[in-house]
Amino acid sequence: MKPLLAVIILLITFTACKKEVEEVKQNEEKKVDHSGMMVHKPWIRPASTGTNTAFFGTIMNHTDVNDTLLSASFEGAEVVEIHETYMKEEDMMGMRRIEFIAIEENSAFKLKPRSFHIMLIKLKEDLAIGDKKSVTLNFKHSGEIKVEAEVKDMPGGDEMDHSHH
Amino acid sequence: MKNLVFVFLLAFFGCGNNLPIEGDFGTGQFDLLTQNGKMIEFPKLIEGKISLVGYIFTNCPDICPLTTNNMKMVQNRLKEENIEGVEFVSISFDSEVDRPGVLKKYAELRDLDESSWTLLTGEKEDIKKLIKEVSVVAVVGDSTVTPDNEKIYYYVHTDRISLVDKKGNIRKSYIGSNANIEEMVKDVKSLIN
Ligand SMILES: [Cu+2]
Numbered sequence: 001m002k003p004l005l006a007v008i009i010l011l012i013t014f015t016a017c018k019k020e021v022e023e024v025k026q027n028e029e030k031k032v033d034h035s036g037m038m039v040h041k042p043w044i045r046p047a048s049t050g051t052n053t054a055f056f057g058t059i060m061n062h063t064d065v066n067d068t069l070l071s072a073s074f075e076g077a078e079v080v081e082i083h084e085t086y087m088k089e090e091d092m093m094g095m096r097r098i099e100f101i102a103i104e105e106n107s108a109f110k111l112k113p114r115s116f117h118i119m120l121i122k123l124k125e126d127l128a129i130g131d132k133k134s135v136t137l138n139f140k141h142s143g144e145i146k147v148e149a150e151v152k153d154m155p156g157g158d159e160m161d162h163s164h165h
Numbered sequence: 166m167k168n169l170v171f172v173f174l175l176a177f178f179g180c181g182n183n184l185p186i187e188g189d190f191g192t193g194q195f196d197l198l199t200q201n202g203k204m205i206e207f208p209k210l211i212e213g214k215i216s217l218v219g220y221i222f223t224n225c226p227d228i229c230p231l232t233t234n235n236m237k238m239v240q241n242r243l244k245e246e247n248i249e250g251v252e253f254v255s256i257s258f259d260s261e262v263d264r265p266g267v268l269k270k271y272a273e274l275r276d277l278d279e280s281s282w283t284l285l286t287g288e289k290e291d292i293k294k295l296i297k298e299v300s301v302v303a304v305v306g307d308s309t310v311t312p313d314n315e316k317i318y319y320y321v322h323t324d325r326i327s328l329v330d331k332k333g334n335i336r337k338s339y340i341g342s343n344a345n346i347e348e349m350v351k352d353v354k355s356l357i358n
Contacts, residue, residue: 045230048270052317054226078311085227091340093228094321096307113231114342120226122311128274153234153275 037061037142040108042149044133048126054083054117055135055149058110061103061142068140069101069109076133078122085114095119103139127151184328184336184352191298197256197287200268200279207254207285207295208333215356216252216329217349219341220301222259223271224317228324232341233275236326239349240278251353253282258303258322260292299335301325330356 042057055074061067072080081097088094093114101116103109111117118135127133131151136144194206211218219236221229236253243251257263263271268284286292296303303322310316326344328337337352339345 045226046274047226048267048274051267051271052224052226078313079309081309083226088321091324091338092302092321093324093342094306095225095227095319097309113227117227119309121309121317122315126274129276153230 036063037067037139037145039137039145039147042135042147044120044127044135044149044151046127046129046151046153047120047123049123051123052077052119052121053123053127054119056111056113056117057147057149058108058112059101059103059137060108061105063142064105065141066102066104067142069103069137070140071138072118073136073138074118074120074133076123076125076127077120078124081119081121083117083119085117129153184355186334186336187338188299188335189333190295190329190335195287195291195295197285197291197295198265200265200272200284202265205283205285208329210283211252211254211329212333213331214250214252215331215353216254217353218254218256218327218329220258220296220303220323220325221255222257222303222320222322223263223267224259224319225322228322228342230275231343232324232326233271233277235339235341235344235346235349236282237275237277238346239353240281242346242350243353244278248354248357251281253277255282255284256292256295257284257286258292258296258301259318259320260286260289299327328352328356 038060040058040060042055044055045053047053059069069082072082074080082101083095084098085093085095101109129151133149133151134146135149136146138144190208194209196204197207199205217236217239219232221232233255240253257268263286265286268286272279272284301323303320305318306321308316308318324341326339326341327335330336336356339349
């Protein structure tokens with residue numbers, strides 16, 4: 001009888017353990033829901049097939065690790081790049097590709113007009129005001145974060161740079 | 166003393182505004198194409214009208230749409246106040262890409278009121294000469310190569326909206342993508358009288 005008892009104890013322990021593991025797993029999933037990496041108020045400027053446009057939004061790194069935006073993808077564009085708008089002289093503006101954007105732990109980074117943006121190049125479809133489009137940002141640690149962006153002409157009040165107020 | 170104040174006031178308000186002449190589009194006419202494919206002469210197109218002129222290229226995803234949108238907001242504001250006869254013009258400096266059809270689509274997608282808004286393109290050399298007249302610079306900067314080996318160019322360019330009076334004189338320049346709507350509306354009104 002002793003071996004049977006041992007098997008029973010072992011099974012009980014195993015089940016209990018499994019339950020515990022599942023609970024931990026669930027908790028972790030909950031944690032991801034409430035924090036993690038996210039993009040606040042994502043939006044895209046309208047543009048027609050064959051041209052380019054930009055994706056904006058505030059990247060919120062609610063994790064305890066410094067992360068890096070490595071790339072992004074969008075099915076409706078032939079090429080997607082991380083870009084930066086820069087000022088050359090007082091009233092000369094240009095735009096260039098950058099390799100990545102570093103986002104420190106528990107901090108936010110704004111992709112905003114006249115600044116950093118995700119460049120959606122050679123659109124395969126028209127993006128009209130009111131459309132909702134899915135864009136995926138790829139982070140070094142957080143992995144792929146898929147966001148629904150609204151196509152609109154101007155950002156909402158929050159997205160404008162009122163930092164100097 | 167009273168007279169002096171009067172003279173001062175007259176100088177200040179009587180002349181309508183204090184927007185000095187900054188320049189013009191030159192003495193010649195340029196044969197350009199509108200978004201509807203119509204050949205027109207510029208600056209003849211805006212002769213006798215107060216105009217806001219922006220300089221754009223449609224492959225620009227950030228600065229130029231802001232410039233266009235700022236002009237659109239002025240257009241809306243003037244409509245709200247029933248102010249008529251002000252023209253809006255967007256000149257593309259990417260004439261090879263921005264053919265009339267591309268400009269038409271650009272206007273439609275942004276819901277621009279084309280009854281008082283003309284988008285212009287033309288021969289590369291003409292556009293070059295035209296923007297040089299008003300010291301607008303557009304040079305090819307970075308580019309992206311698509312999977313089909315197509316090269317898309319991005320211009321480093323002057324970010325500007327020009328306010329033009331009825332005689333074709335440029336009276337003020339604004340940073341196009343960062344222009345103040347109230348200021349532009351106020352300046353347009355000051356030229357009306
Ligand atoms: Cu860009």
